[in-house]
Amino acid sequence: MDSGDVQSLRQNLKKIREITEAKRNICLETLSTLENYEDLAKSRARRQHVKQVLSVDFIEPPSEICPASVSLEYSHLYEDYACFALRLQNTSKDLKLVPQCSVLPSSPLVRMLVSNKCDSVAEIVDFVRPISTCQIHVAFPKELFYSSEKLVIVIDCFPLATTSAGVPADLLAFALSRTLADVVSTPFSRCVQVDFPTTSSSLRDFEYADERQAVKLMSCVRVCSSRQTLSKPIPLKDFRRFFPQFVGCDYETWQVYLGTERYSGLLAVVDIKSHSLQNFLSINKSQLISFAASISEVQNREEAAQSRIEPEEKLGIQVADANDSFDIDFY
Incomplete structure (x- = not known):
């Protein structure tokens, strides 16, 4: 094999590597979510590489930066429900987020509420303000774990402009209506995998719980x-x-x-x-x-x-007892 053949093999190998990397970038773009501007820069670079190597372009524009993160705080069993507390952080400066919850495998029996603090007396809210953190309380029948050891809680976040008057009653129709001024971004999702809770409690535990335990129990009671x-x-x-x-x-x-x-x-x-x-x-x-x-x-x-007040009392008249004098006082 002469030097020309070796050079040709090297060029072919380089081309194969570039094609493989471009296909890998397609997969990354399909599966990725953007959480900051560094991720956005990487996304644009991957798309440019795919276009140069394969001469193809993506139909959809780069995904918008996802201004939220979700983490599991704790889990608990209460009565027949599995309860989970999730911390949702909104990192956007100009968007408020309306969270909606579902569980995979699909279940229509999911209960959810959002509180603006991580304690039991926190106010229940409809949305998460910009640059703030809230706690999402999720509950569903514990029987869902009978068919699977692990379940996935999906938090769908609907971004709204801070100037919007309130939260629409039909979020799905709201998200699909591209003519509304409030729709400033495509809804996005966050997922948390959860196991069957290892601790349980009942209402009677309020009598013996310290405040930290009572806070968790109260959260379960409220959502269930x-x-x-x-x-x-x-x-x-x-x-x-x-x-x-x-x-x-x-x-x-x-x-x-x-x-x-x-x-x-x-x-x-x-x-x-x-x-x-x-x-x-x-x-x-x-x-x-x-x-x-x-x-x-x-x-x-x-x-x-x-x-049924005595007429004398209505008039401000104090009637003396039978054993006392008959003087009458007006006051």
């Missing part, structure tokens, strides 16, 4: 339970007087009352500022409705009793 809100709050002192079957659990900055006996399974949330209760939680929705009716009955009975 139905909530009943009274039309009118009941003062804490009245609640304790009429429903002594509830046990108080105090964690300094927040407080709950745990139902026992016939009210077992109910959790009452105290409004610390007003010293009243208006929100009640339970997995059993019919129990919630029945209990709310009981409270309304008590409130109506109390109002009726207050309305």
Whole structure:
């Protein structure tokens, strides 16, 4: 083999390597997600290399930078639900993100709520503000793990302009409507693989939990339970007087009352500022409705009793006792 043949082989080998690298770049572009501008620069370089070597171009433009990261905080079993807390960080300066959750293999029984802090008294929110972090609480029936040891939680993020008035009721239709000014970016997804939780708890654990444990338990209760809100709050002192079957659990900055006996399974949330209760939680929705009716009955009975005031008291007249003098005082 002369030197010309060797040179030809080297050129062919170089060409094969370039073609192989170009095909590899096609795979990378198909599967990659961009999290920062460094990734975007790499994406553009790969596309340029594919065009030079294979003389082909991508139909779709480079993926937009994905301004979010998701990580698993903790997992827990509560009743018949597997609960997971995920931390979602929005790194965008001008987009707010609306998260939606699903589980693979597909399940329609996924429950989700988003809180603006990582504690139990955090406000429930509809979206994640720019340059901020939230906690996503996800729950689904633990039976899903019977068919698979590992499941994948998918967080779909819908980017909205910060100037948008609110969150659309139909996010899918909203995302597909390219004429709306609020649609500033294509929705993107983040995935987290999860195992079957190794710890479990029930409502009774509130009595013995420290605040850190109670925070996790409260998160599970909130995402798994139905909530009943009274039309009118009941003062804490009245609640304790009429429903002594509830046990108080105090964690300094927040407080709950745990139902026992016939009210077992109910959790009452105290409004610390007003010293009243208006929100009640339970997995059993019919129990919630029945209990709310009981409270309304008590409130109506109390109002009726207050309305039956003696005429003298309405006039500000203080009537002396039969054994006292008959002087009458006006005040």
